[in-house]
Amino acid sequence: MPLLEVERLVISFGGIVALGGVSLKSDTQEIVGIIGPNGSGKTTLFNCISGVYRPREGKVIFKGENLLGHRPHEVAQKGIARTFQNLRLFMHMTVLDNLMLGRHVQFKKNPFHAFLRIRKEELIHREVAEEIIEFLDLQAFRNSRVSDCPYGIQKRVELGRALAQEPELLLLDEPIAGLTSEEKEEMAYRITEIRGRYKTAILLVEHDLRIASRLADRMVALDHGLLIAEGLPKEVQSAPEVIRAYLGDEEA
Ligand SMILES: Nc1ncnc2c1ncn2[C@@H]1O[C@H](COP(=O)(O)OP(=O)(O)OP(=O)(O)O)[C@@H](O)[C@H]1O
Numbered sequence: 001m002p003l004l005e006v007e008r009l010v011i012s013f014g015g016i017v018a019l020g021g022v023s024l025k026s027d028t029q030e031i032v033g034i035i036g037p038n039g040s041g042k043t044t045l046f047n048c049i050s051g052v053y054r055p056r057e058g059k060v061i062f063k064g065e066n067l068l069g070h071r072p073h074e075v076a077q078k079g080i081a082r083t084f085q086n087l088r089l090f091m092h093m094t095v096l097d098n099l100m101l102g103r104h105v106q107f108k109k110n111p112f113h114a115f116l117r118i119r120k121e122e123l124i125h126r127e128v129a130e131e132i133i134e135f136l137d138l139q140a141f142r143n144s145r146v147s148d149c150p151y152g153i154q155k156r157v158e159l160g161r162a163l164a165q166e167p168e169l170l171l172l173d174e175p176i177a178g179l180t181s182e183e184k185e186e187m188a189y190r191i192t193e194i195r196g197r198y199k200t201a202i203l204l205v206e207h208d209l210r211i212a213s214r215l216a217d218r219m220v221a222l223d224h225g226l227l228i229a230e231g232l233p234k235e236v237q238s239a240p241e242v243i244r245a246y247l248g249d250e251e252a
């Protein structure tokens with residue numbers, strides 16, 4: 001059984017069909033790249049999986065359970081964490097506190113347990129947060145306010161906040177966009193490390209074909225809300241439909 005099975009998702013906004021029946025699968029510890037030009041439906045797909053949007057049709061089956069209609073915090077508790085293209089951090093709080101808030105999902109899972117053994121629980125949360133700080137090389141910024149950190153660091157904190165949930169599936173929405181080329185390499189390296197270290201499957205939305213191809217085991221390409229290609233990265237990257245979609249994007 002695949003970890004995630006997305007079946008024929010349909011959602012539209014006014015006259016625009018944002019997803020017109022998109023299906024995809026992801027296995028445990030697999031990195032699936034999702035590529036496509038601006039407005040092709042990549043973020044909408046994440047919004048449907050994570051319960052932010054409710055699609056008109058389709059299924060989101062995670063570990064055999066249909067999550068459709070679940071609210072975002074319920075989806076998070078089931079083991080799916082995500083990052084946001086525009087970052088969802090508490091800018092006035094420290095890096096460490098943002099990671100601790102990521103642990104909130106775990107607090108909620110077992111409120112009585114947490115209540116009775118709150119001190120021990122807190123130590124565990126702290127330990128997980130500290131490990132993420134070390135993994136993402138954030139030591140120098142741990143007590144800095146997020147608003148005072150450079151953008152490249154904020155992107156790492158956004159990833160850390162999602163990792164703090166200890167998800168089985170991680171949805172990364174353009175984690176590399178807007179970074180310098182050095183930061184891009186660094187982030188790409190961290191993403192490949194996540195799977196071994198945290199045993200997490202990753203859906204990786206990435207506009208940049210080259211980076212997506214390098215990181216992904218498999219890729220799917222969207223255009224105008226439709227799946228236009230899927231397979232091995234090198235196949236998808238050079239598929240005529242994909243090249244056409246990206247060229248069209250540049251002309252627009
Ligand atoms: N809440 C919304 N209200 C109206 N239209 C929306 C909404 N969310 C998405 N859309 C539309 O759905 C389409 C797909 O948008 P989406 O954000 O999923 O694209 P994307 O592939 O993530 O693009 P980008 O690469 O620019 O991030 C677009 O036409 C967009 O305008």
Ligand SMILES: [Mg+2]
Nearest residue numbers: 042043044085
């Ligand atoms: Mg997007």
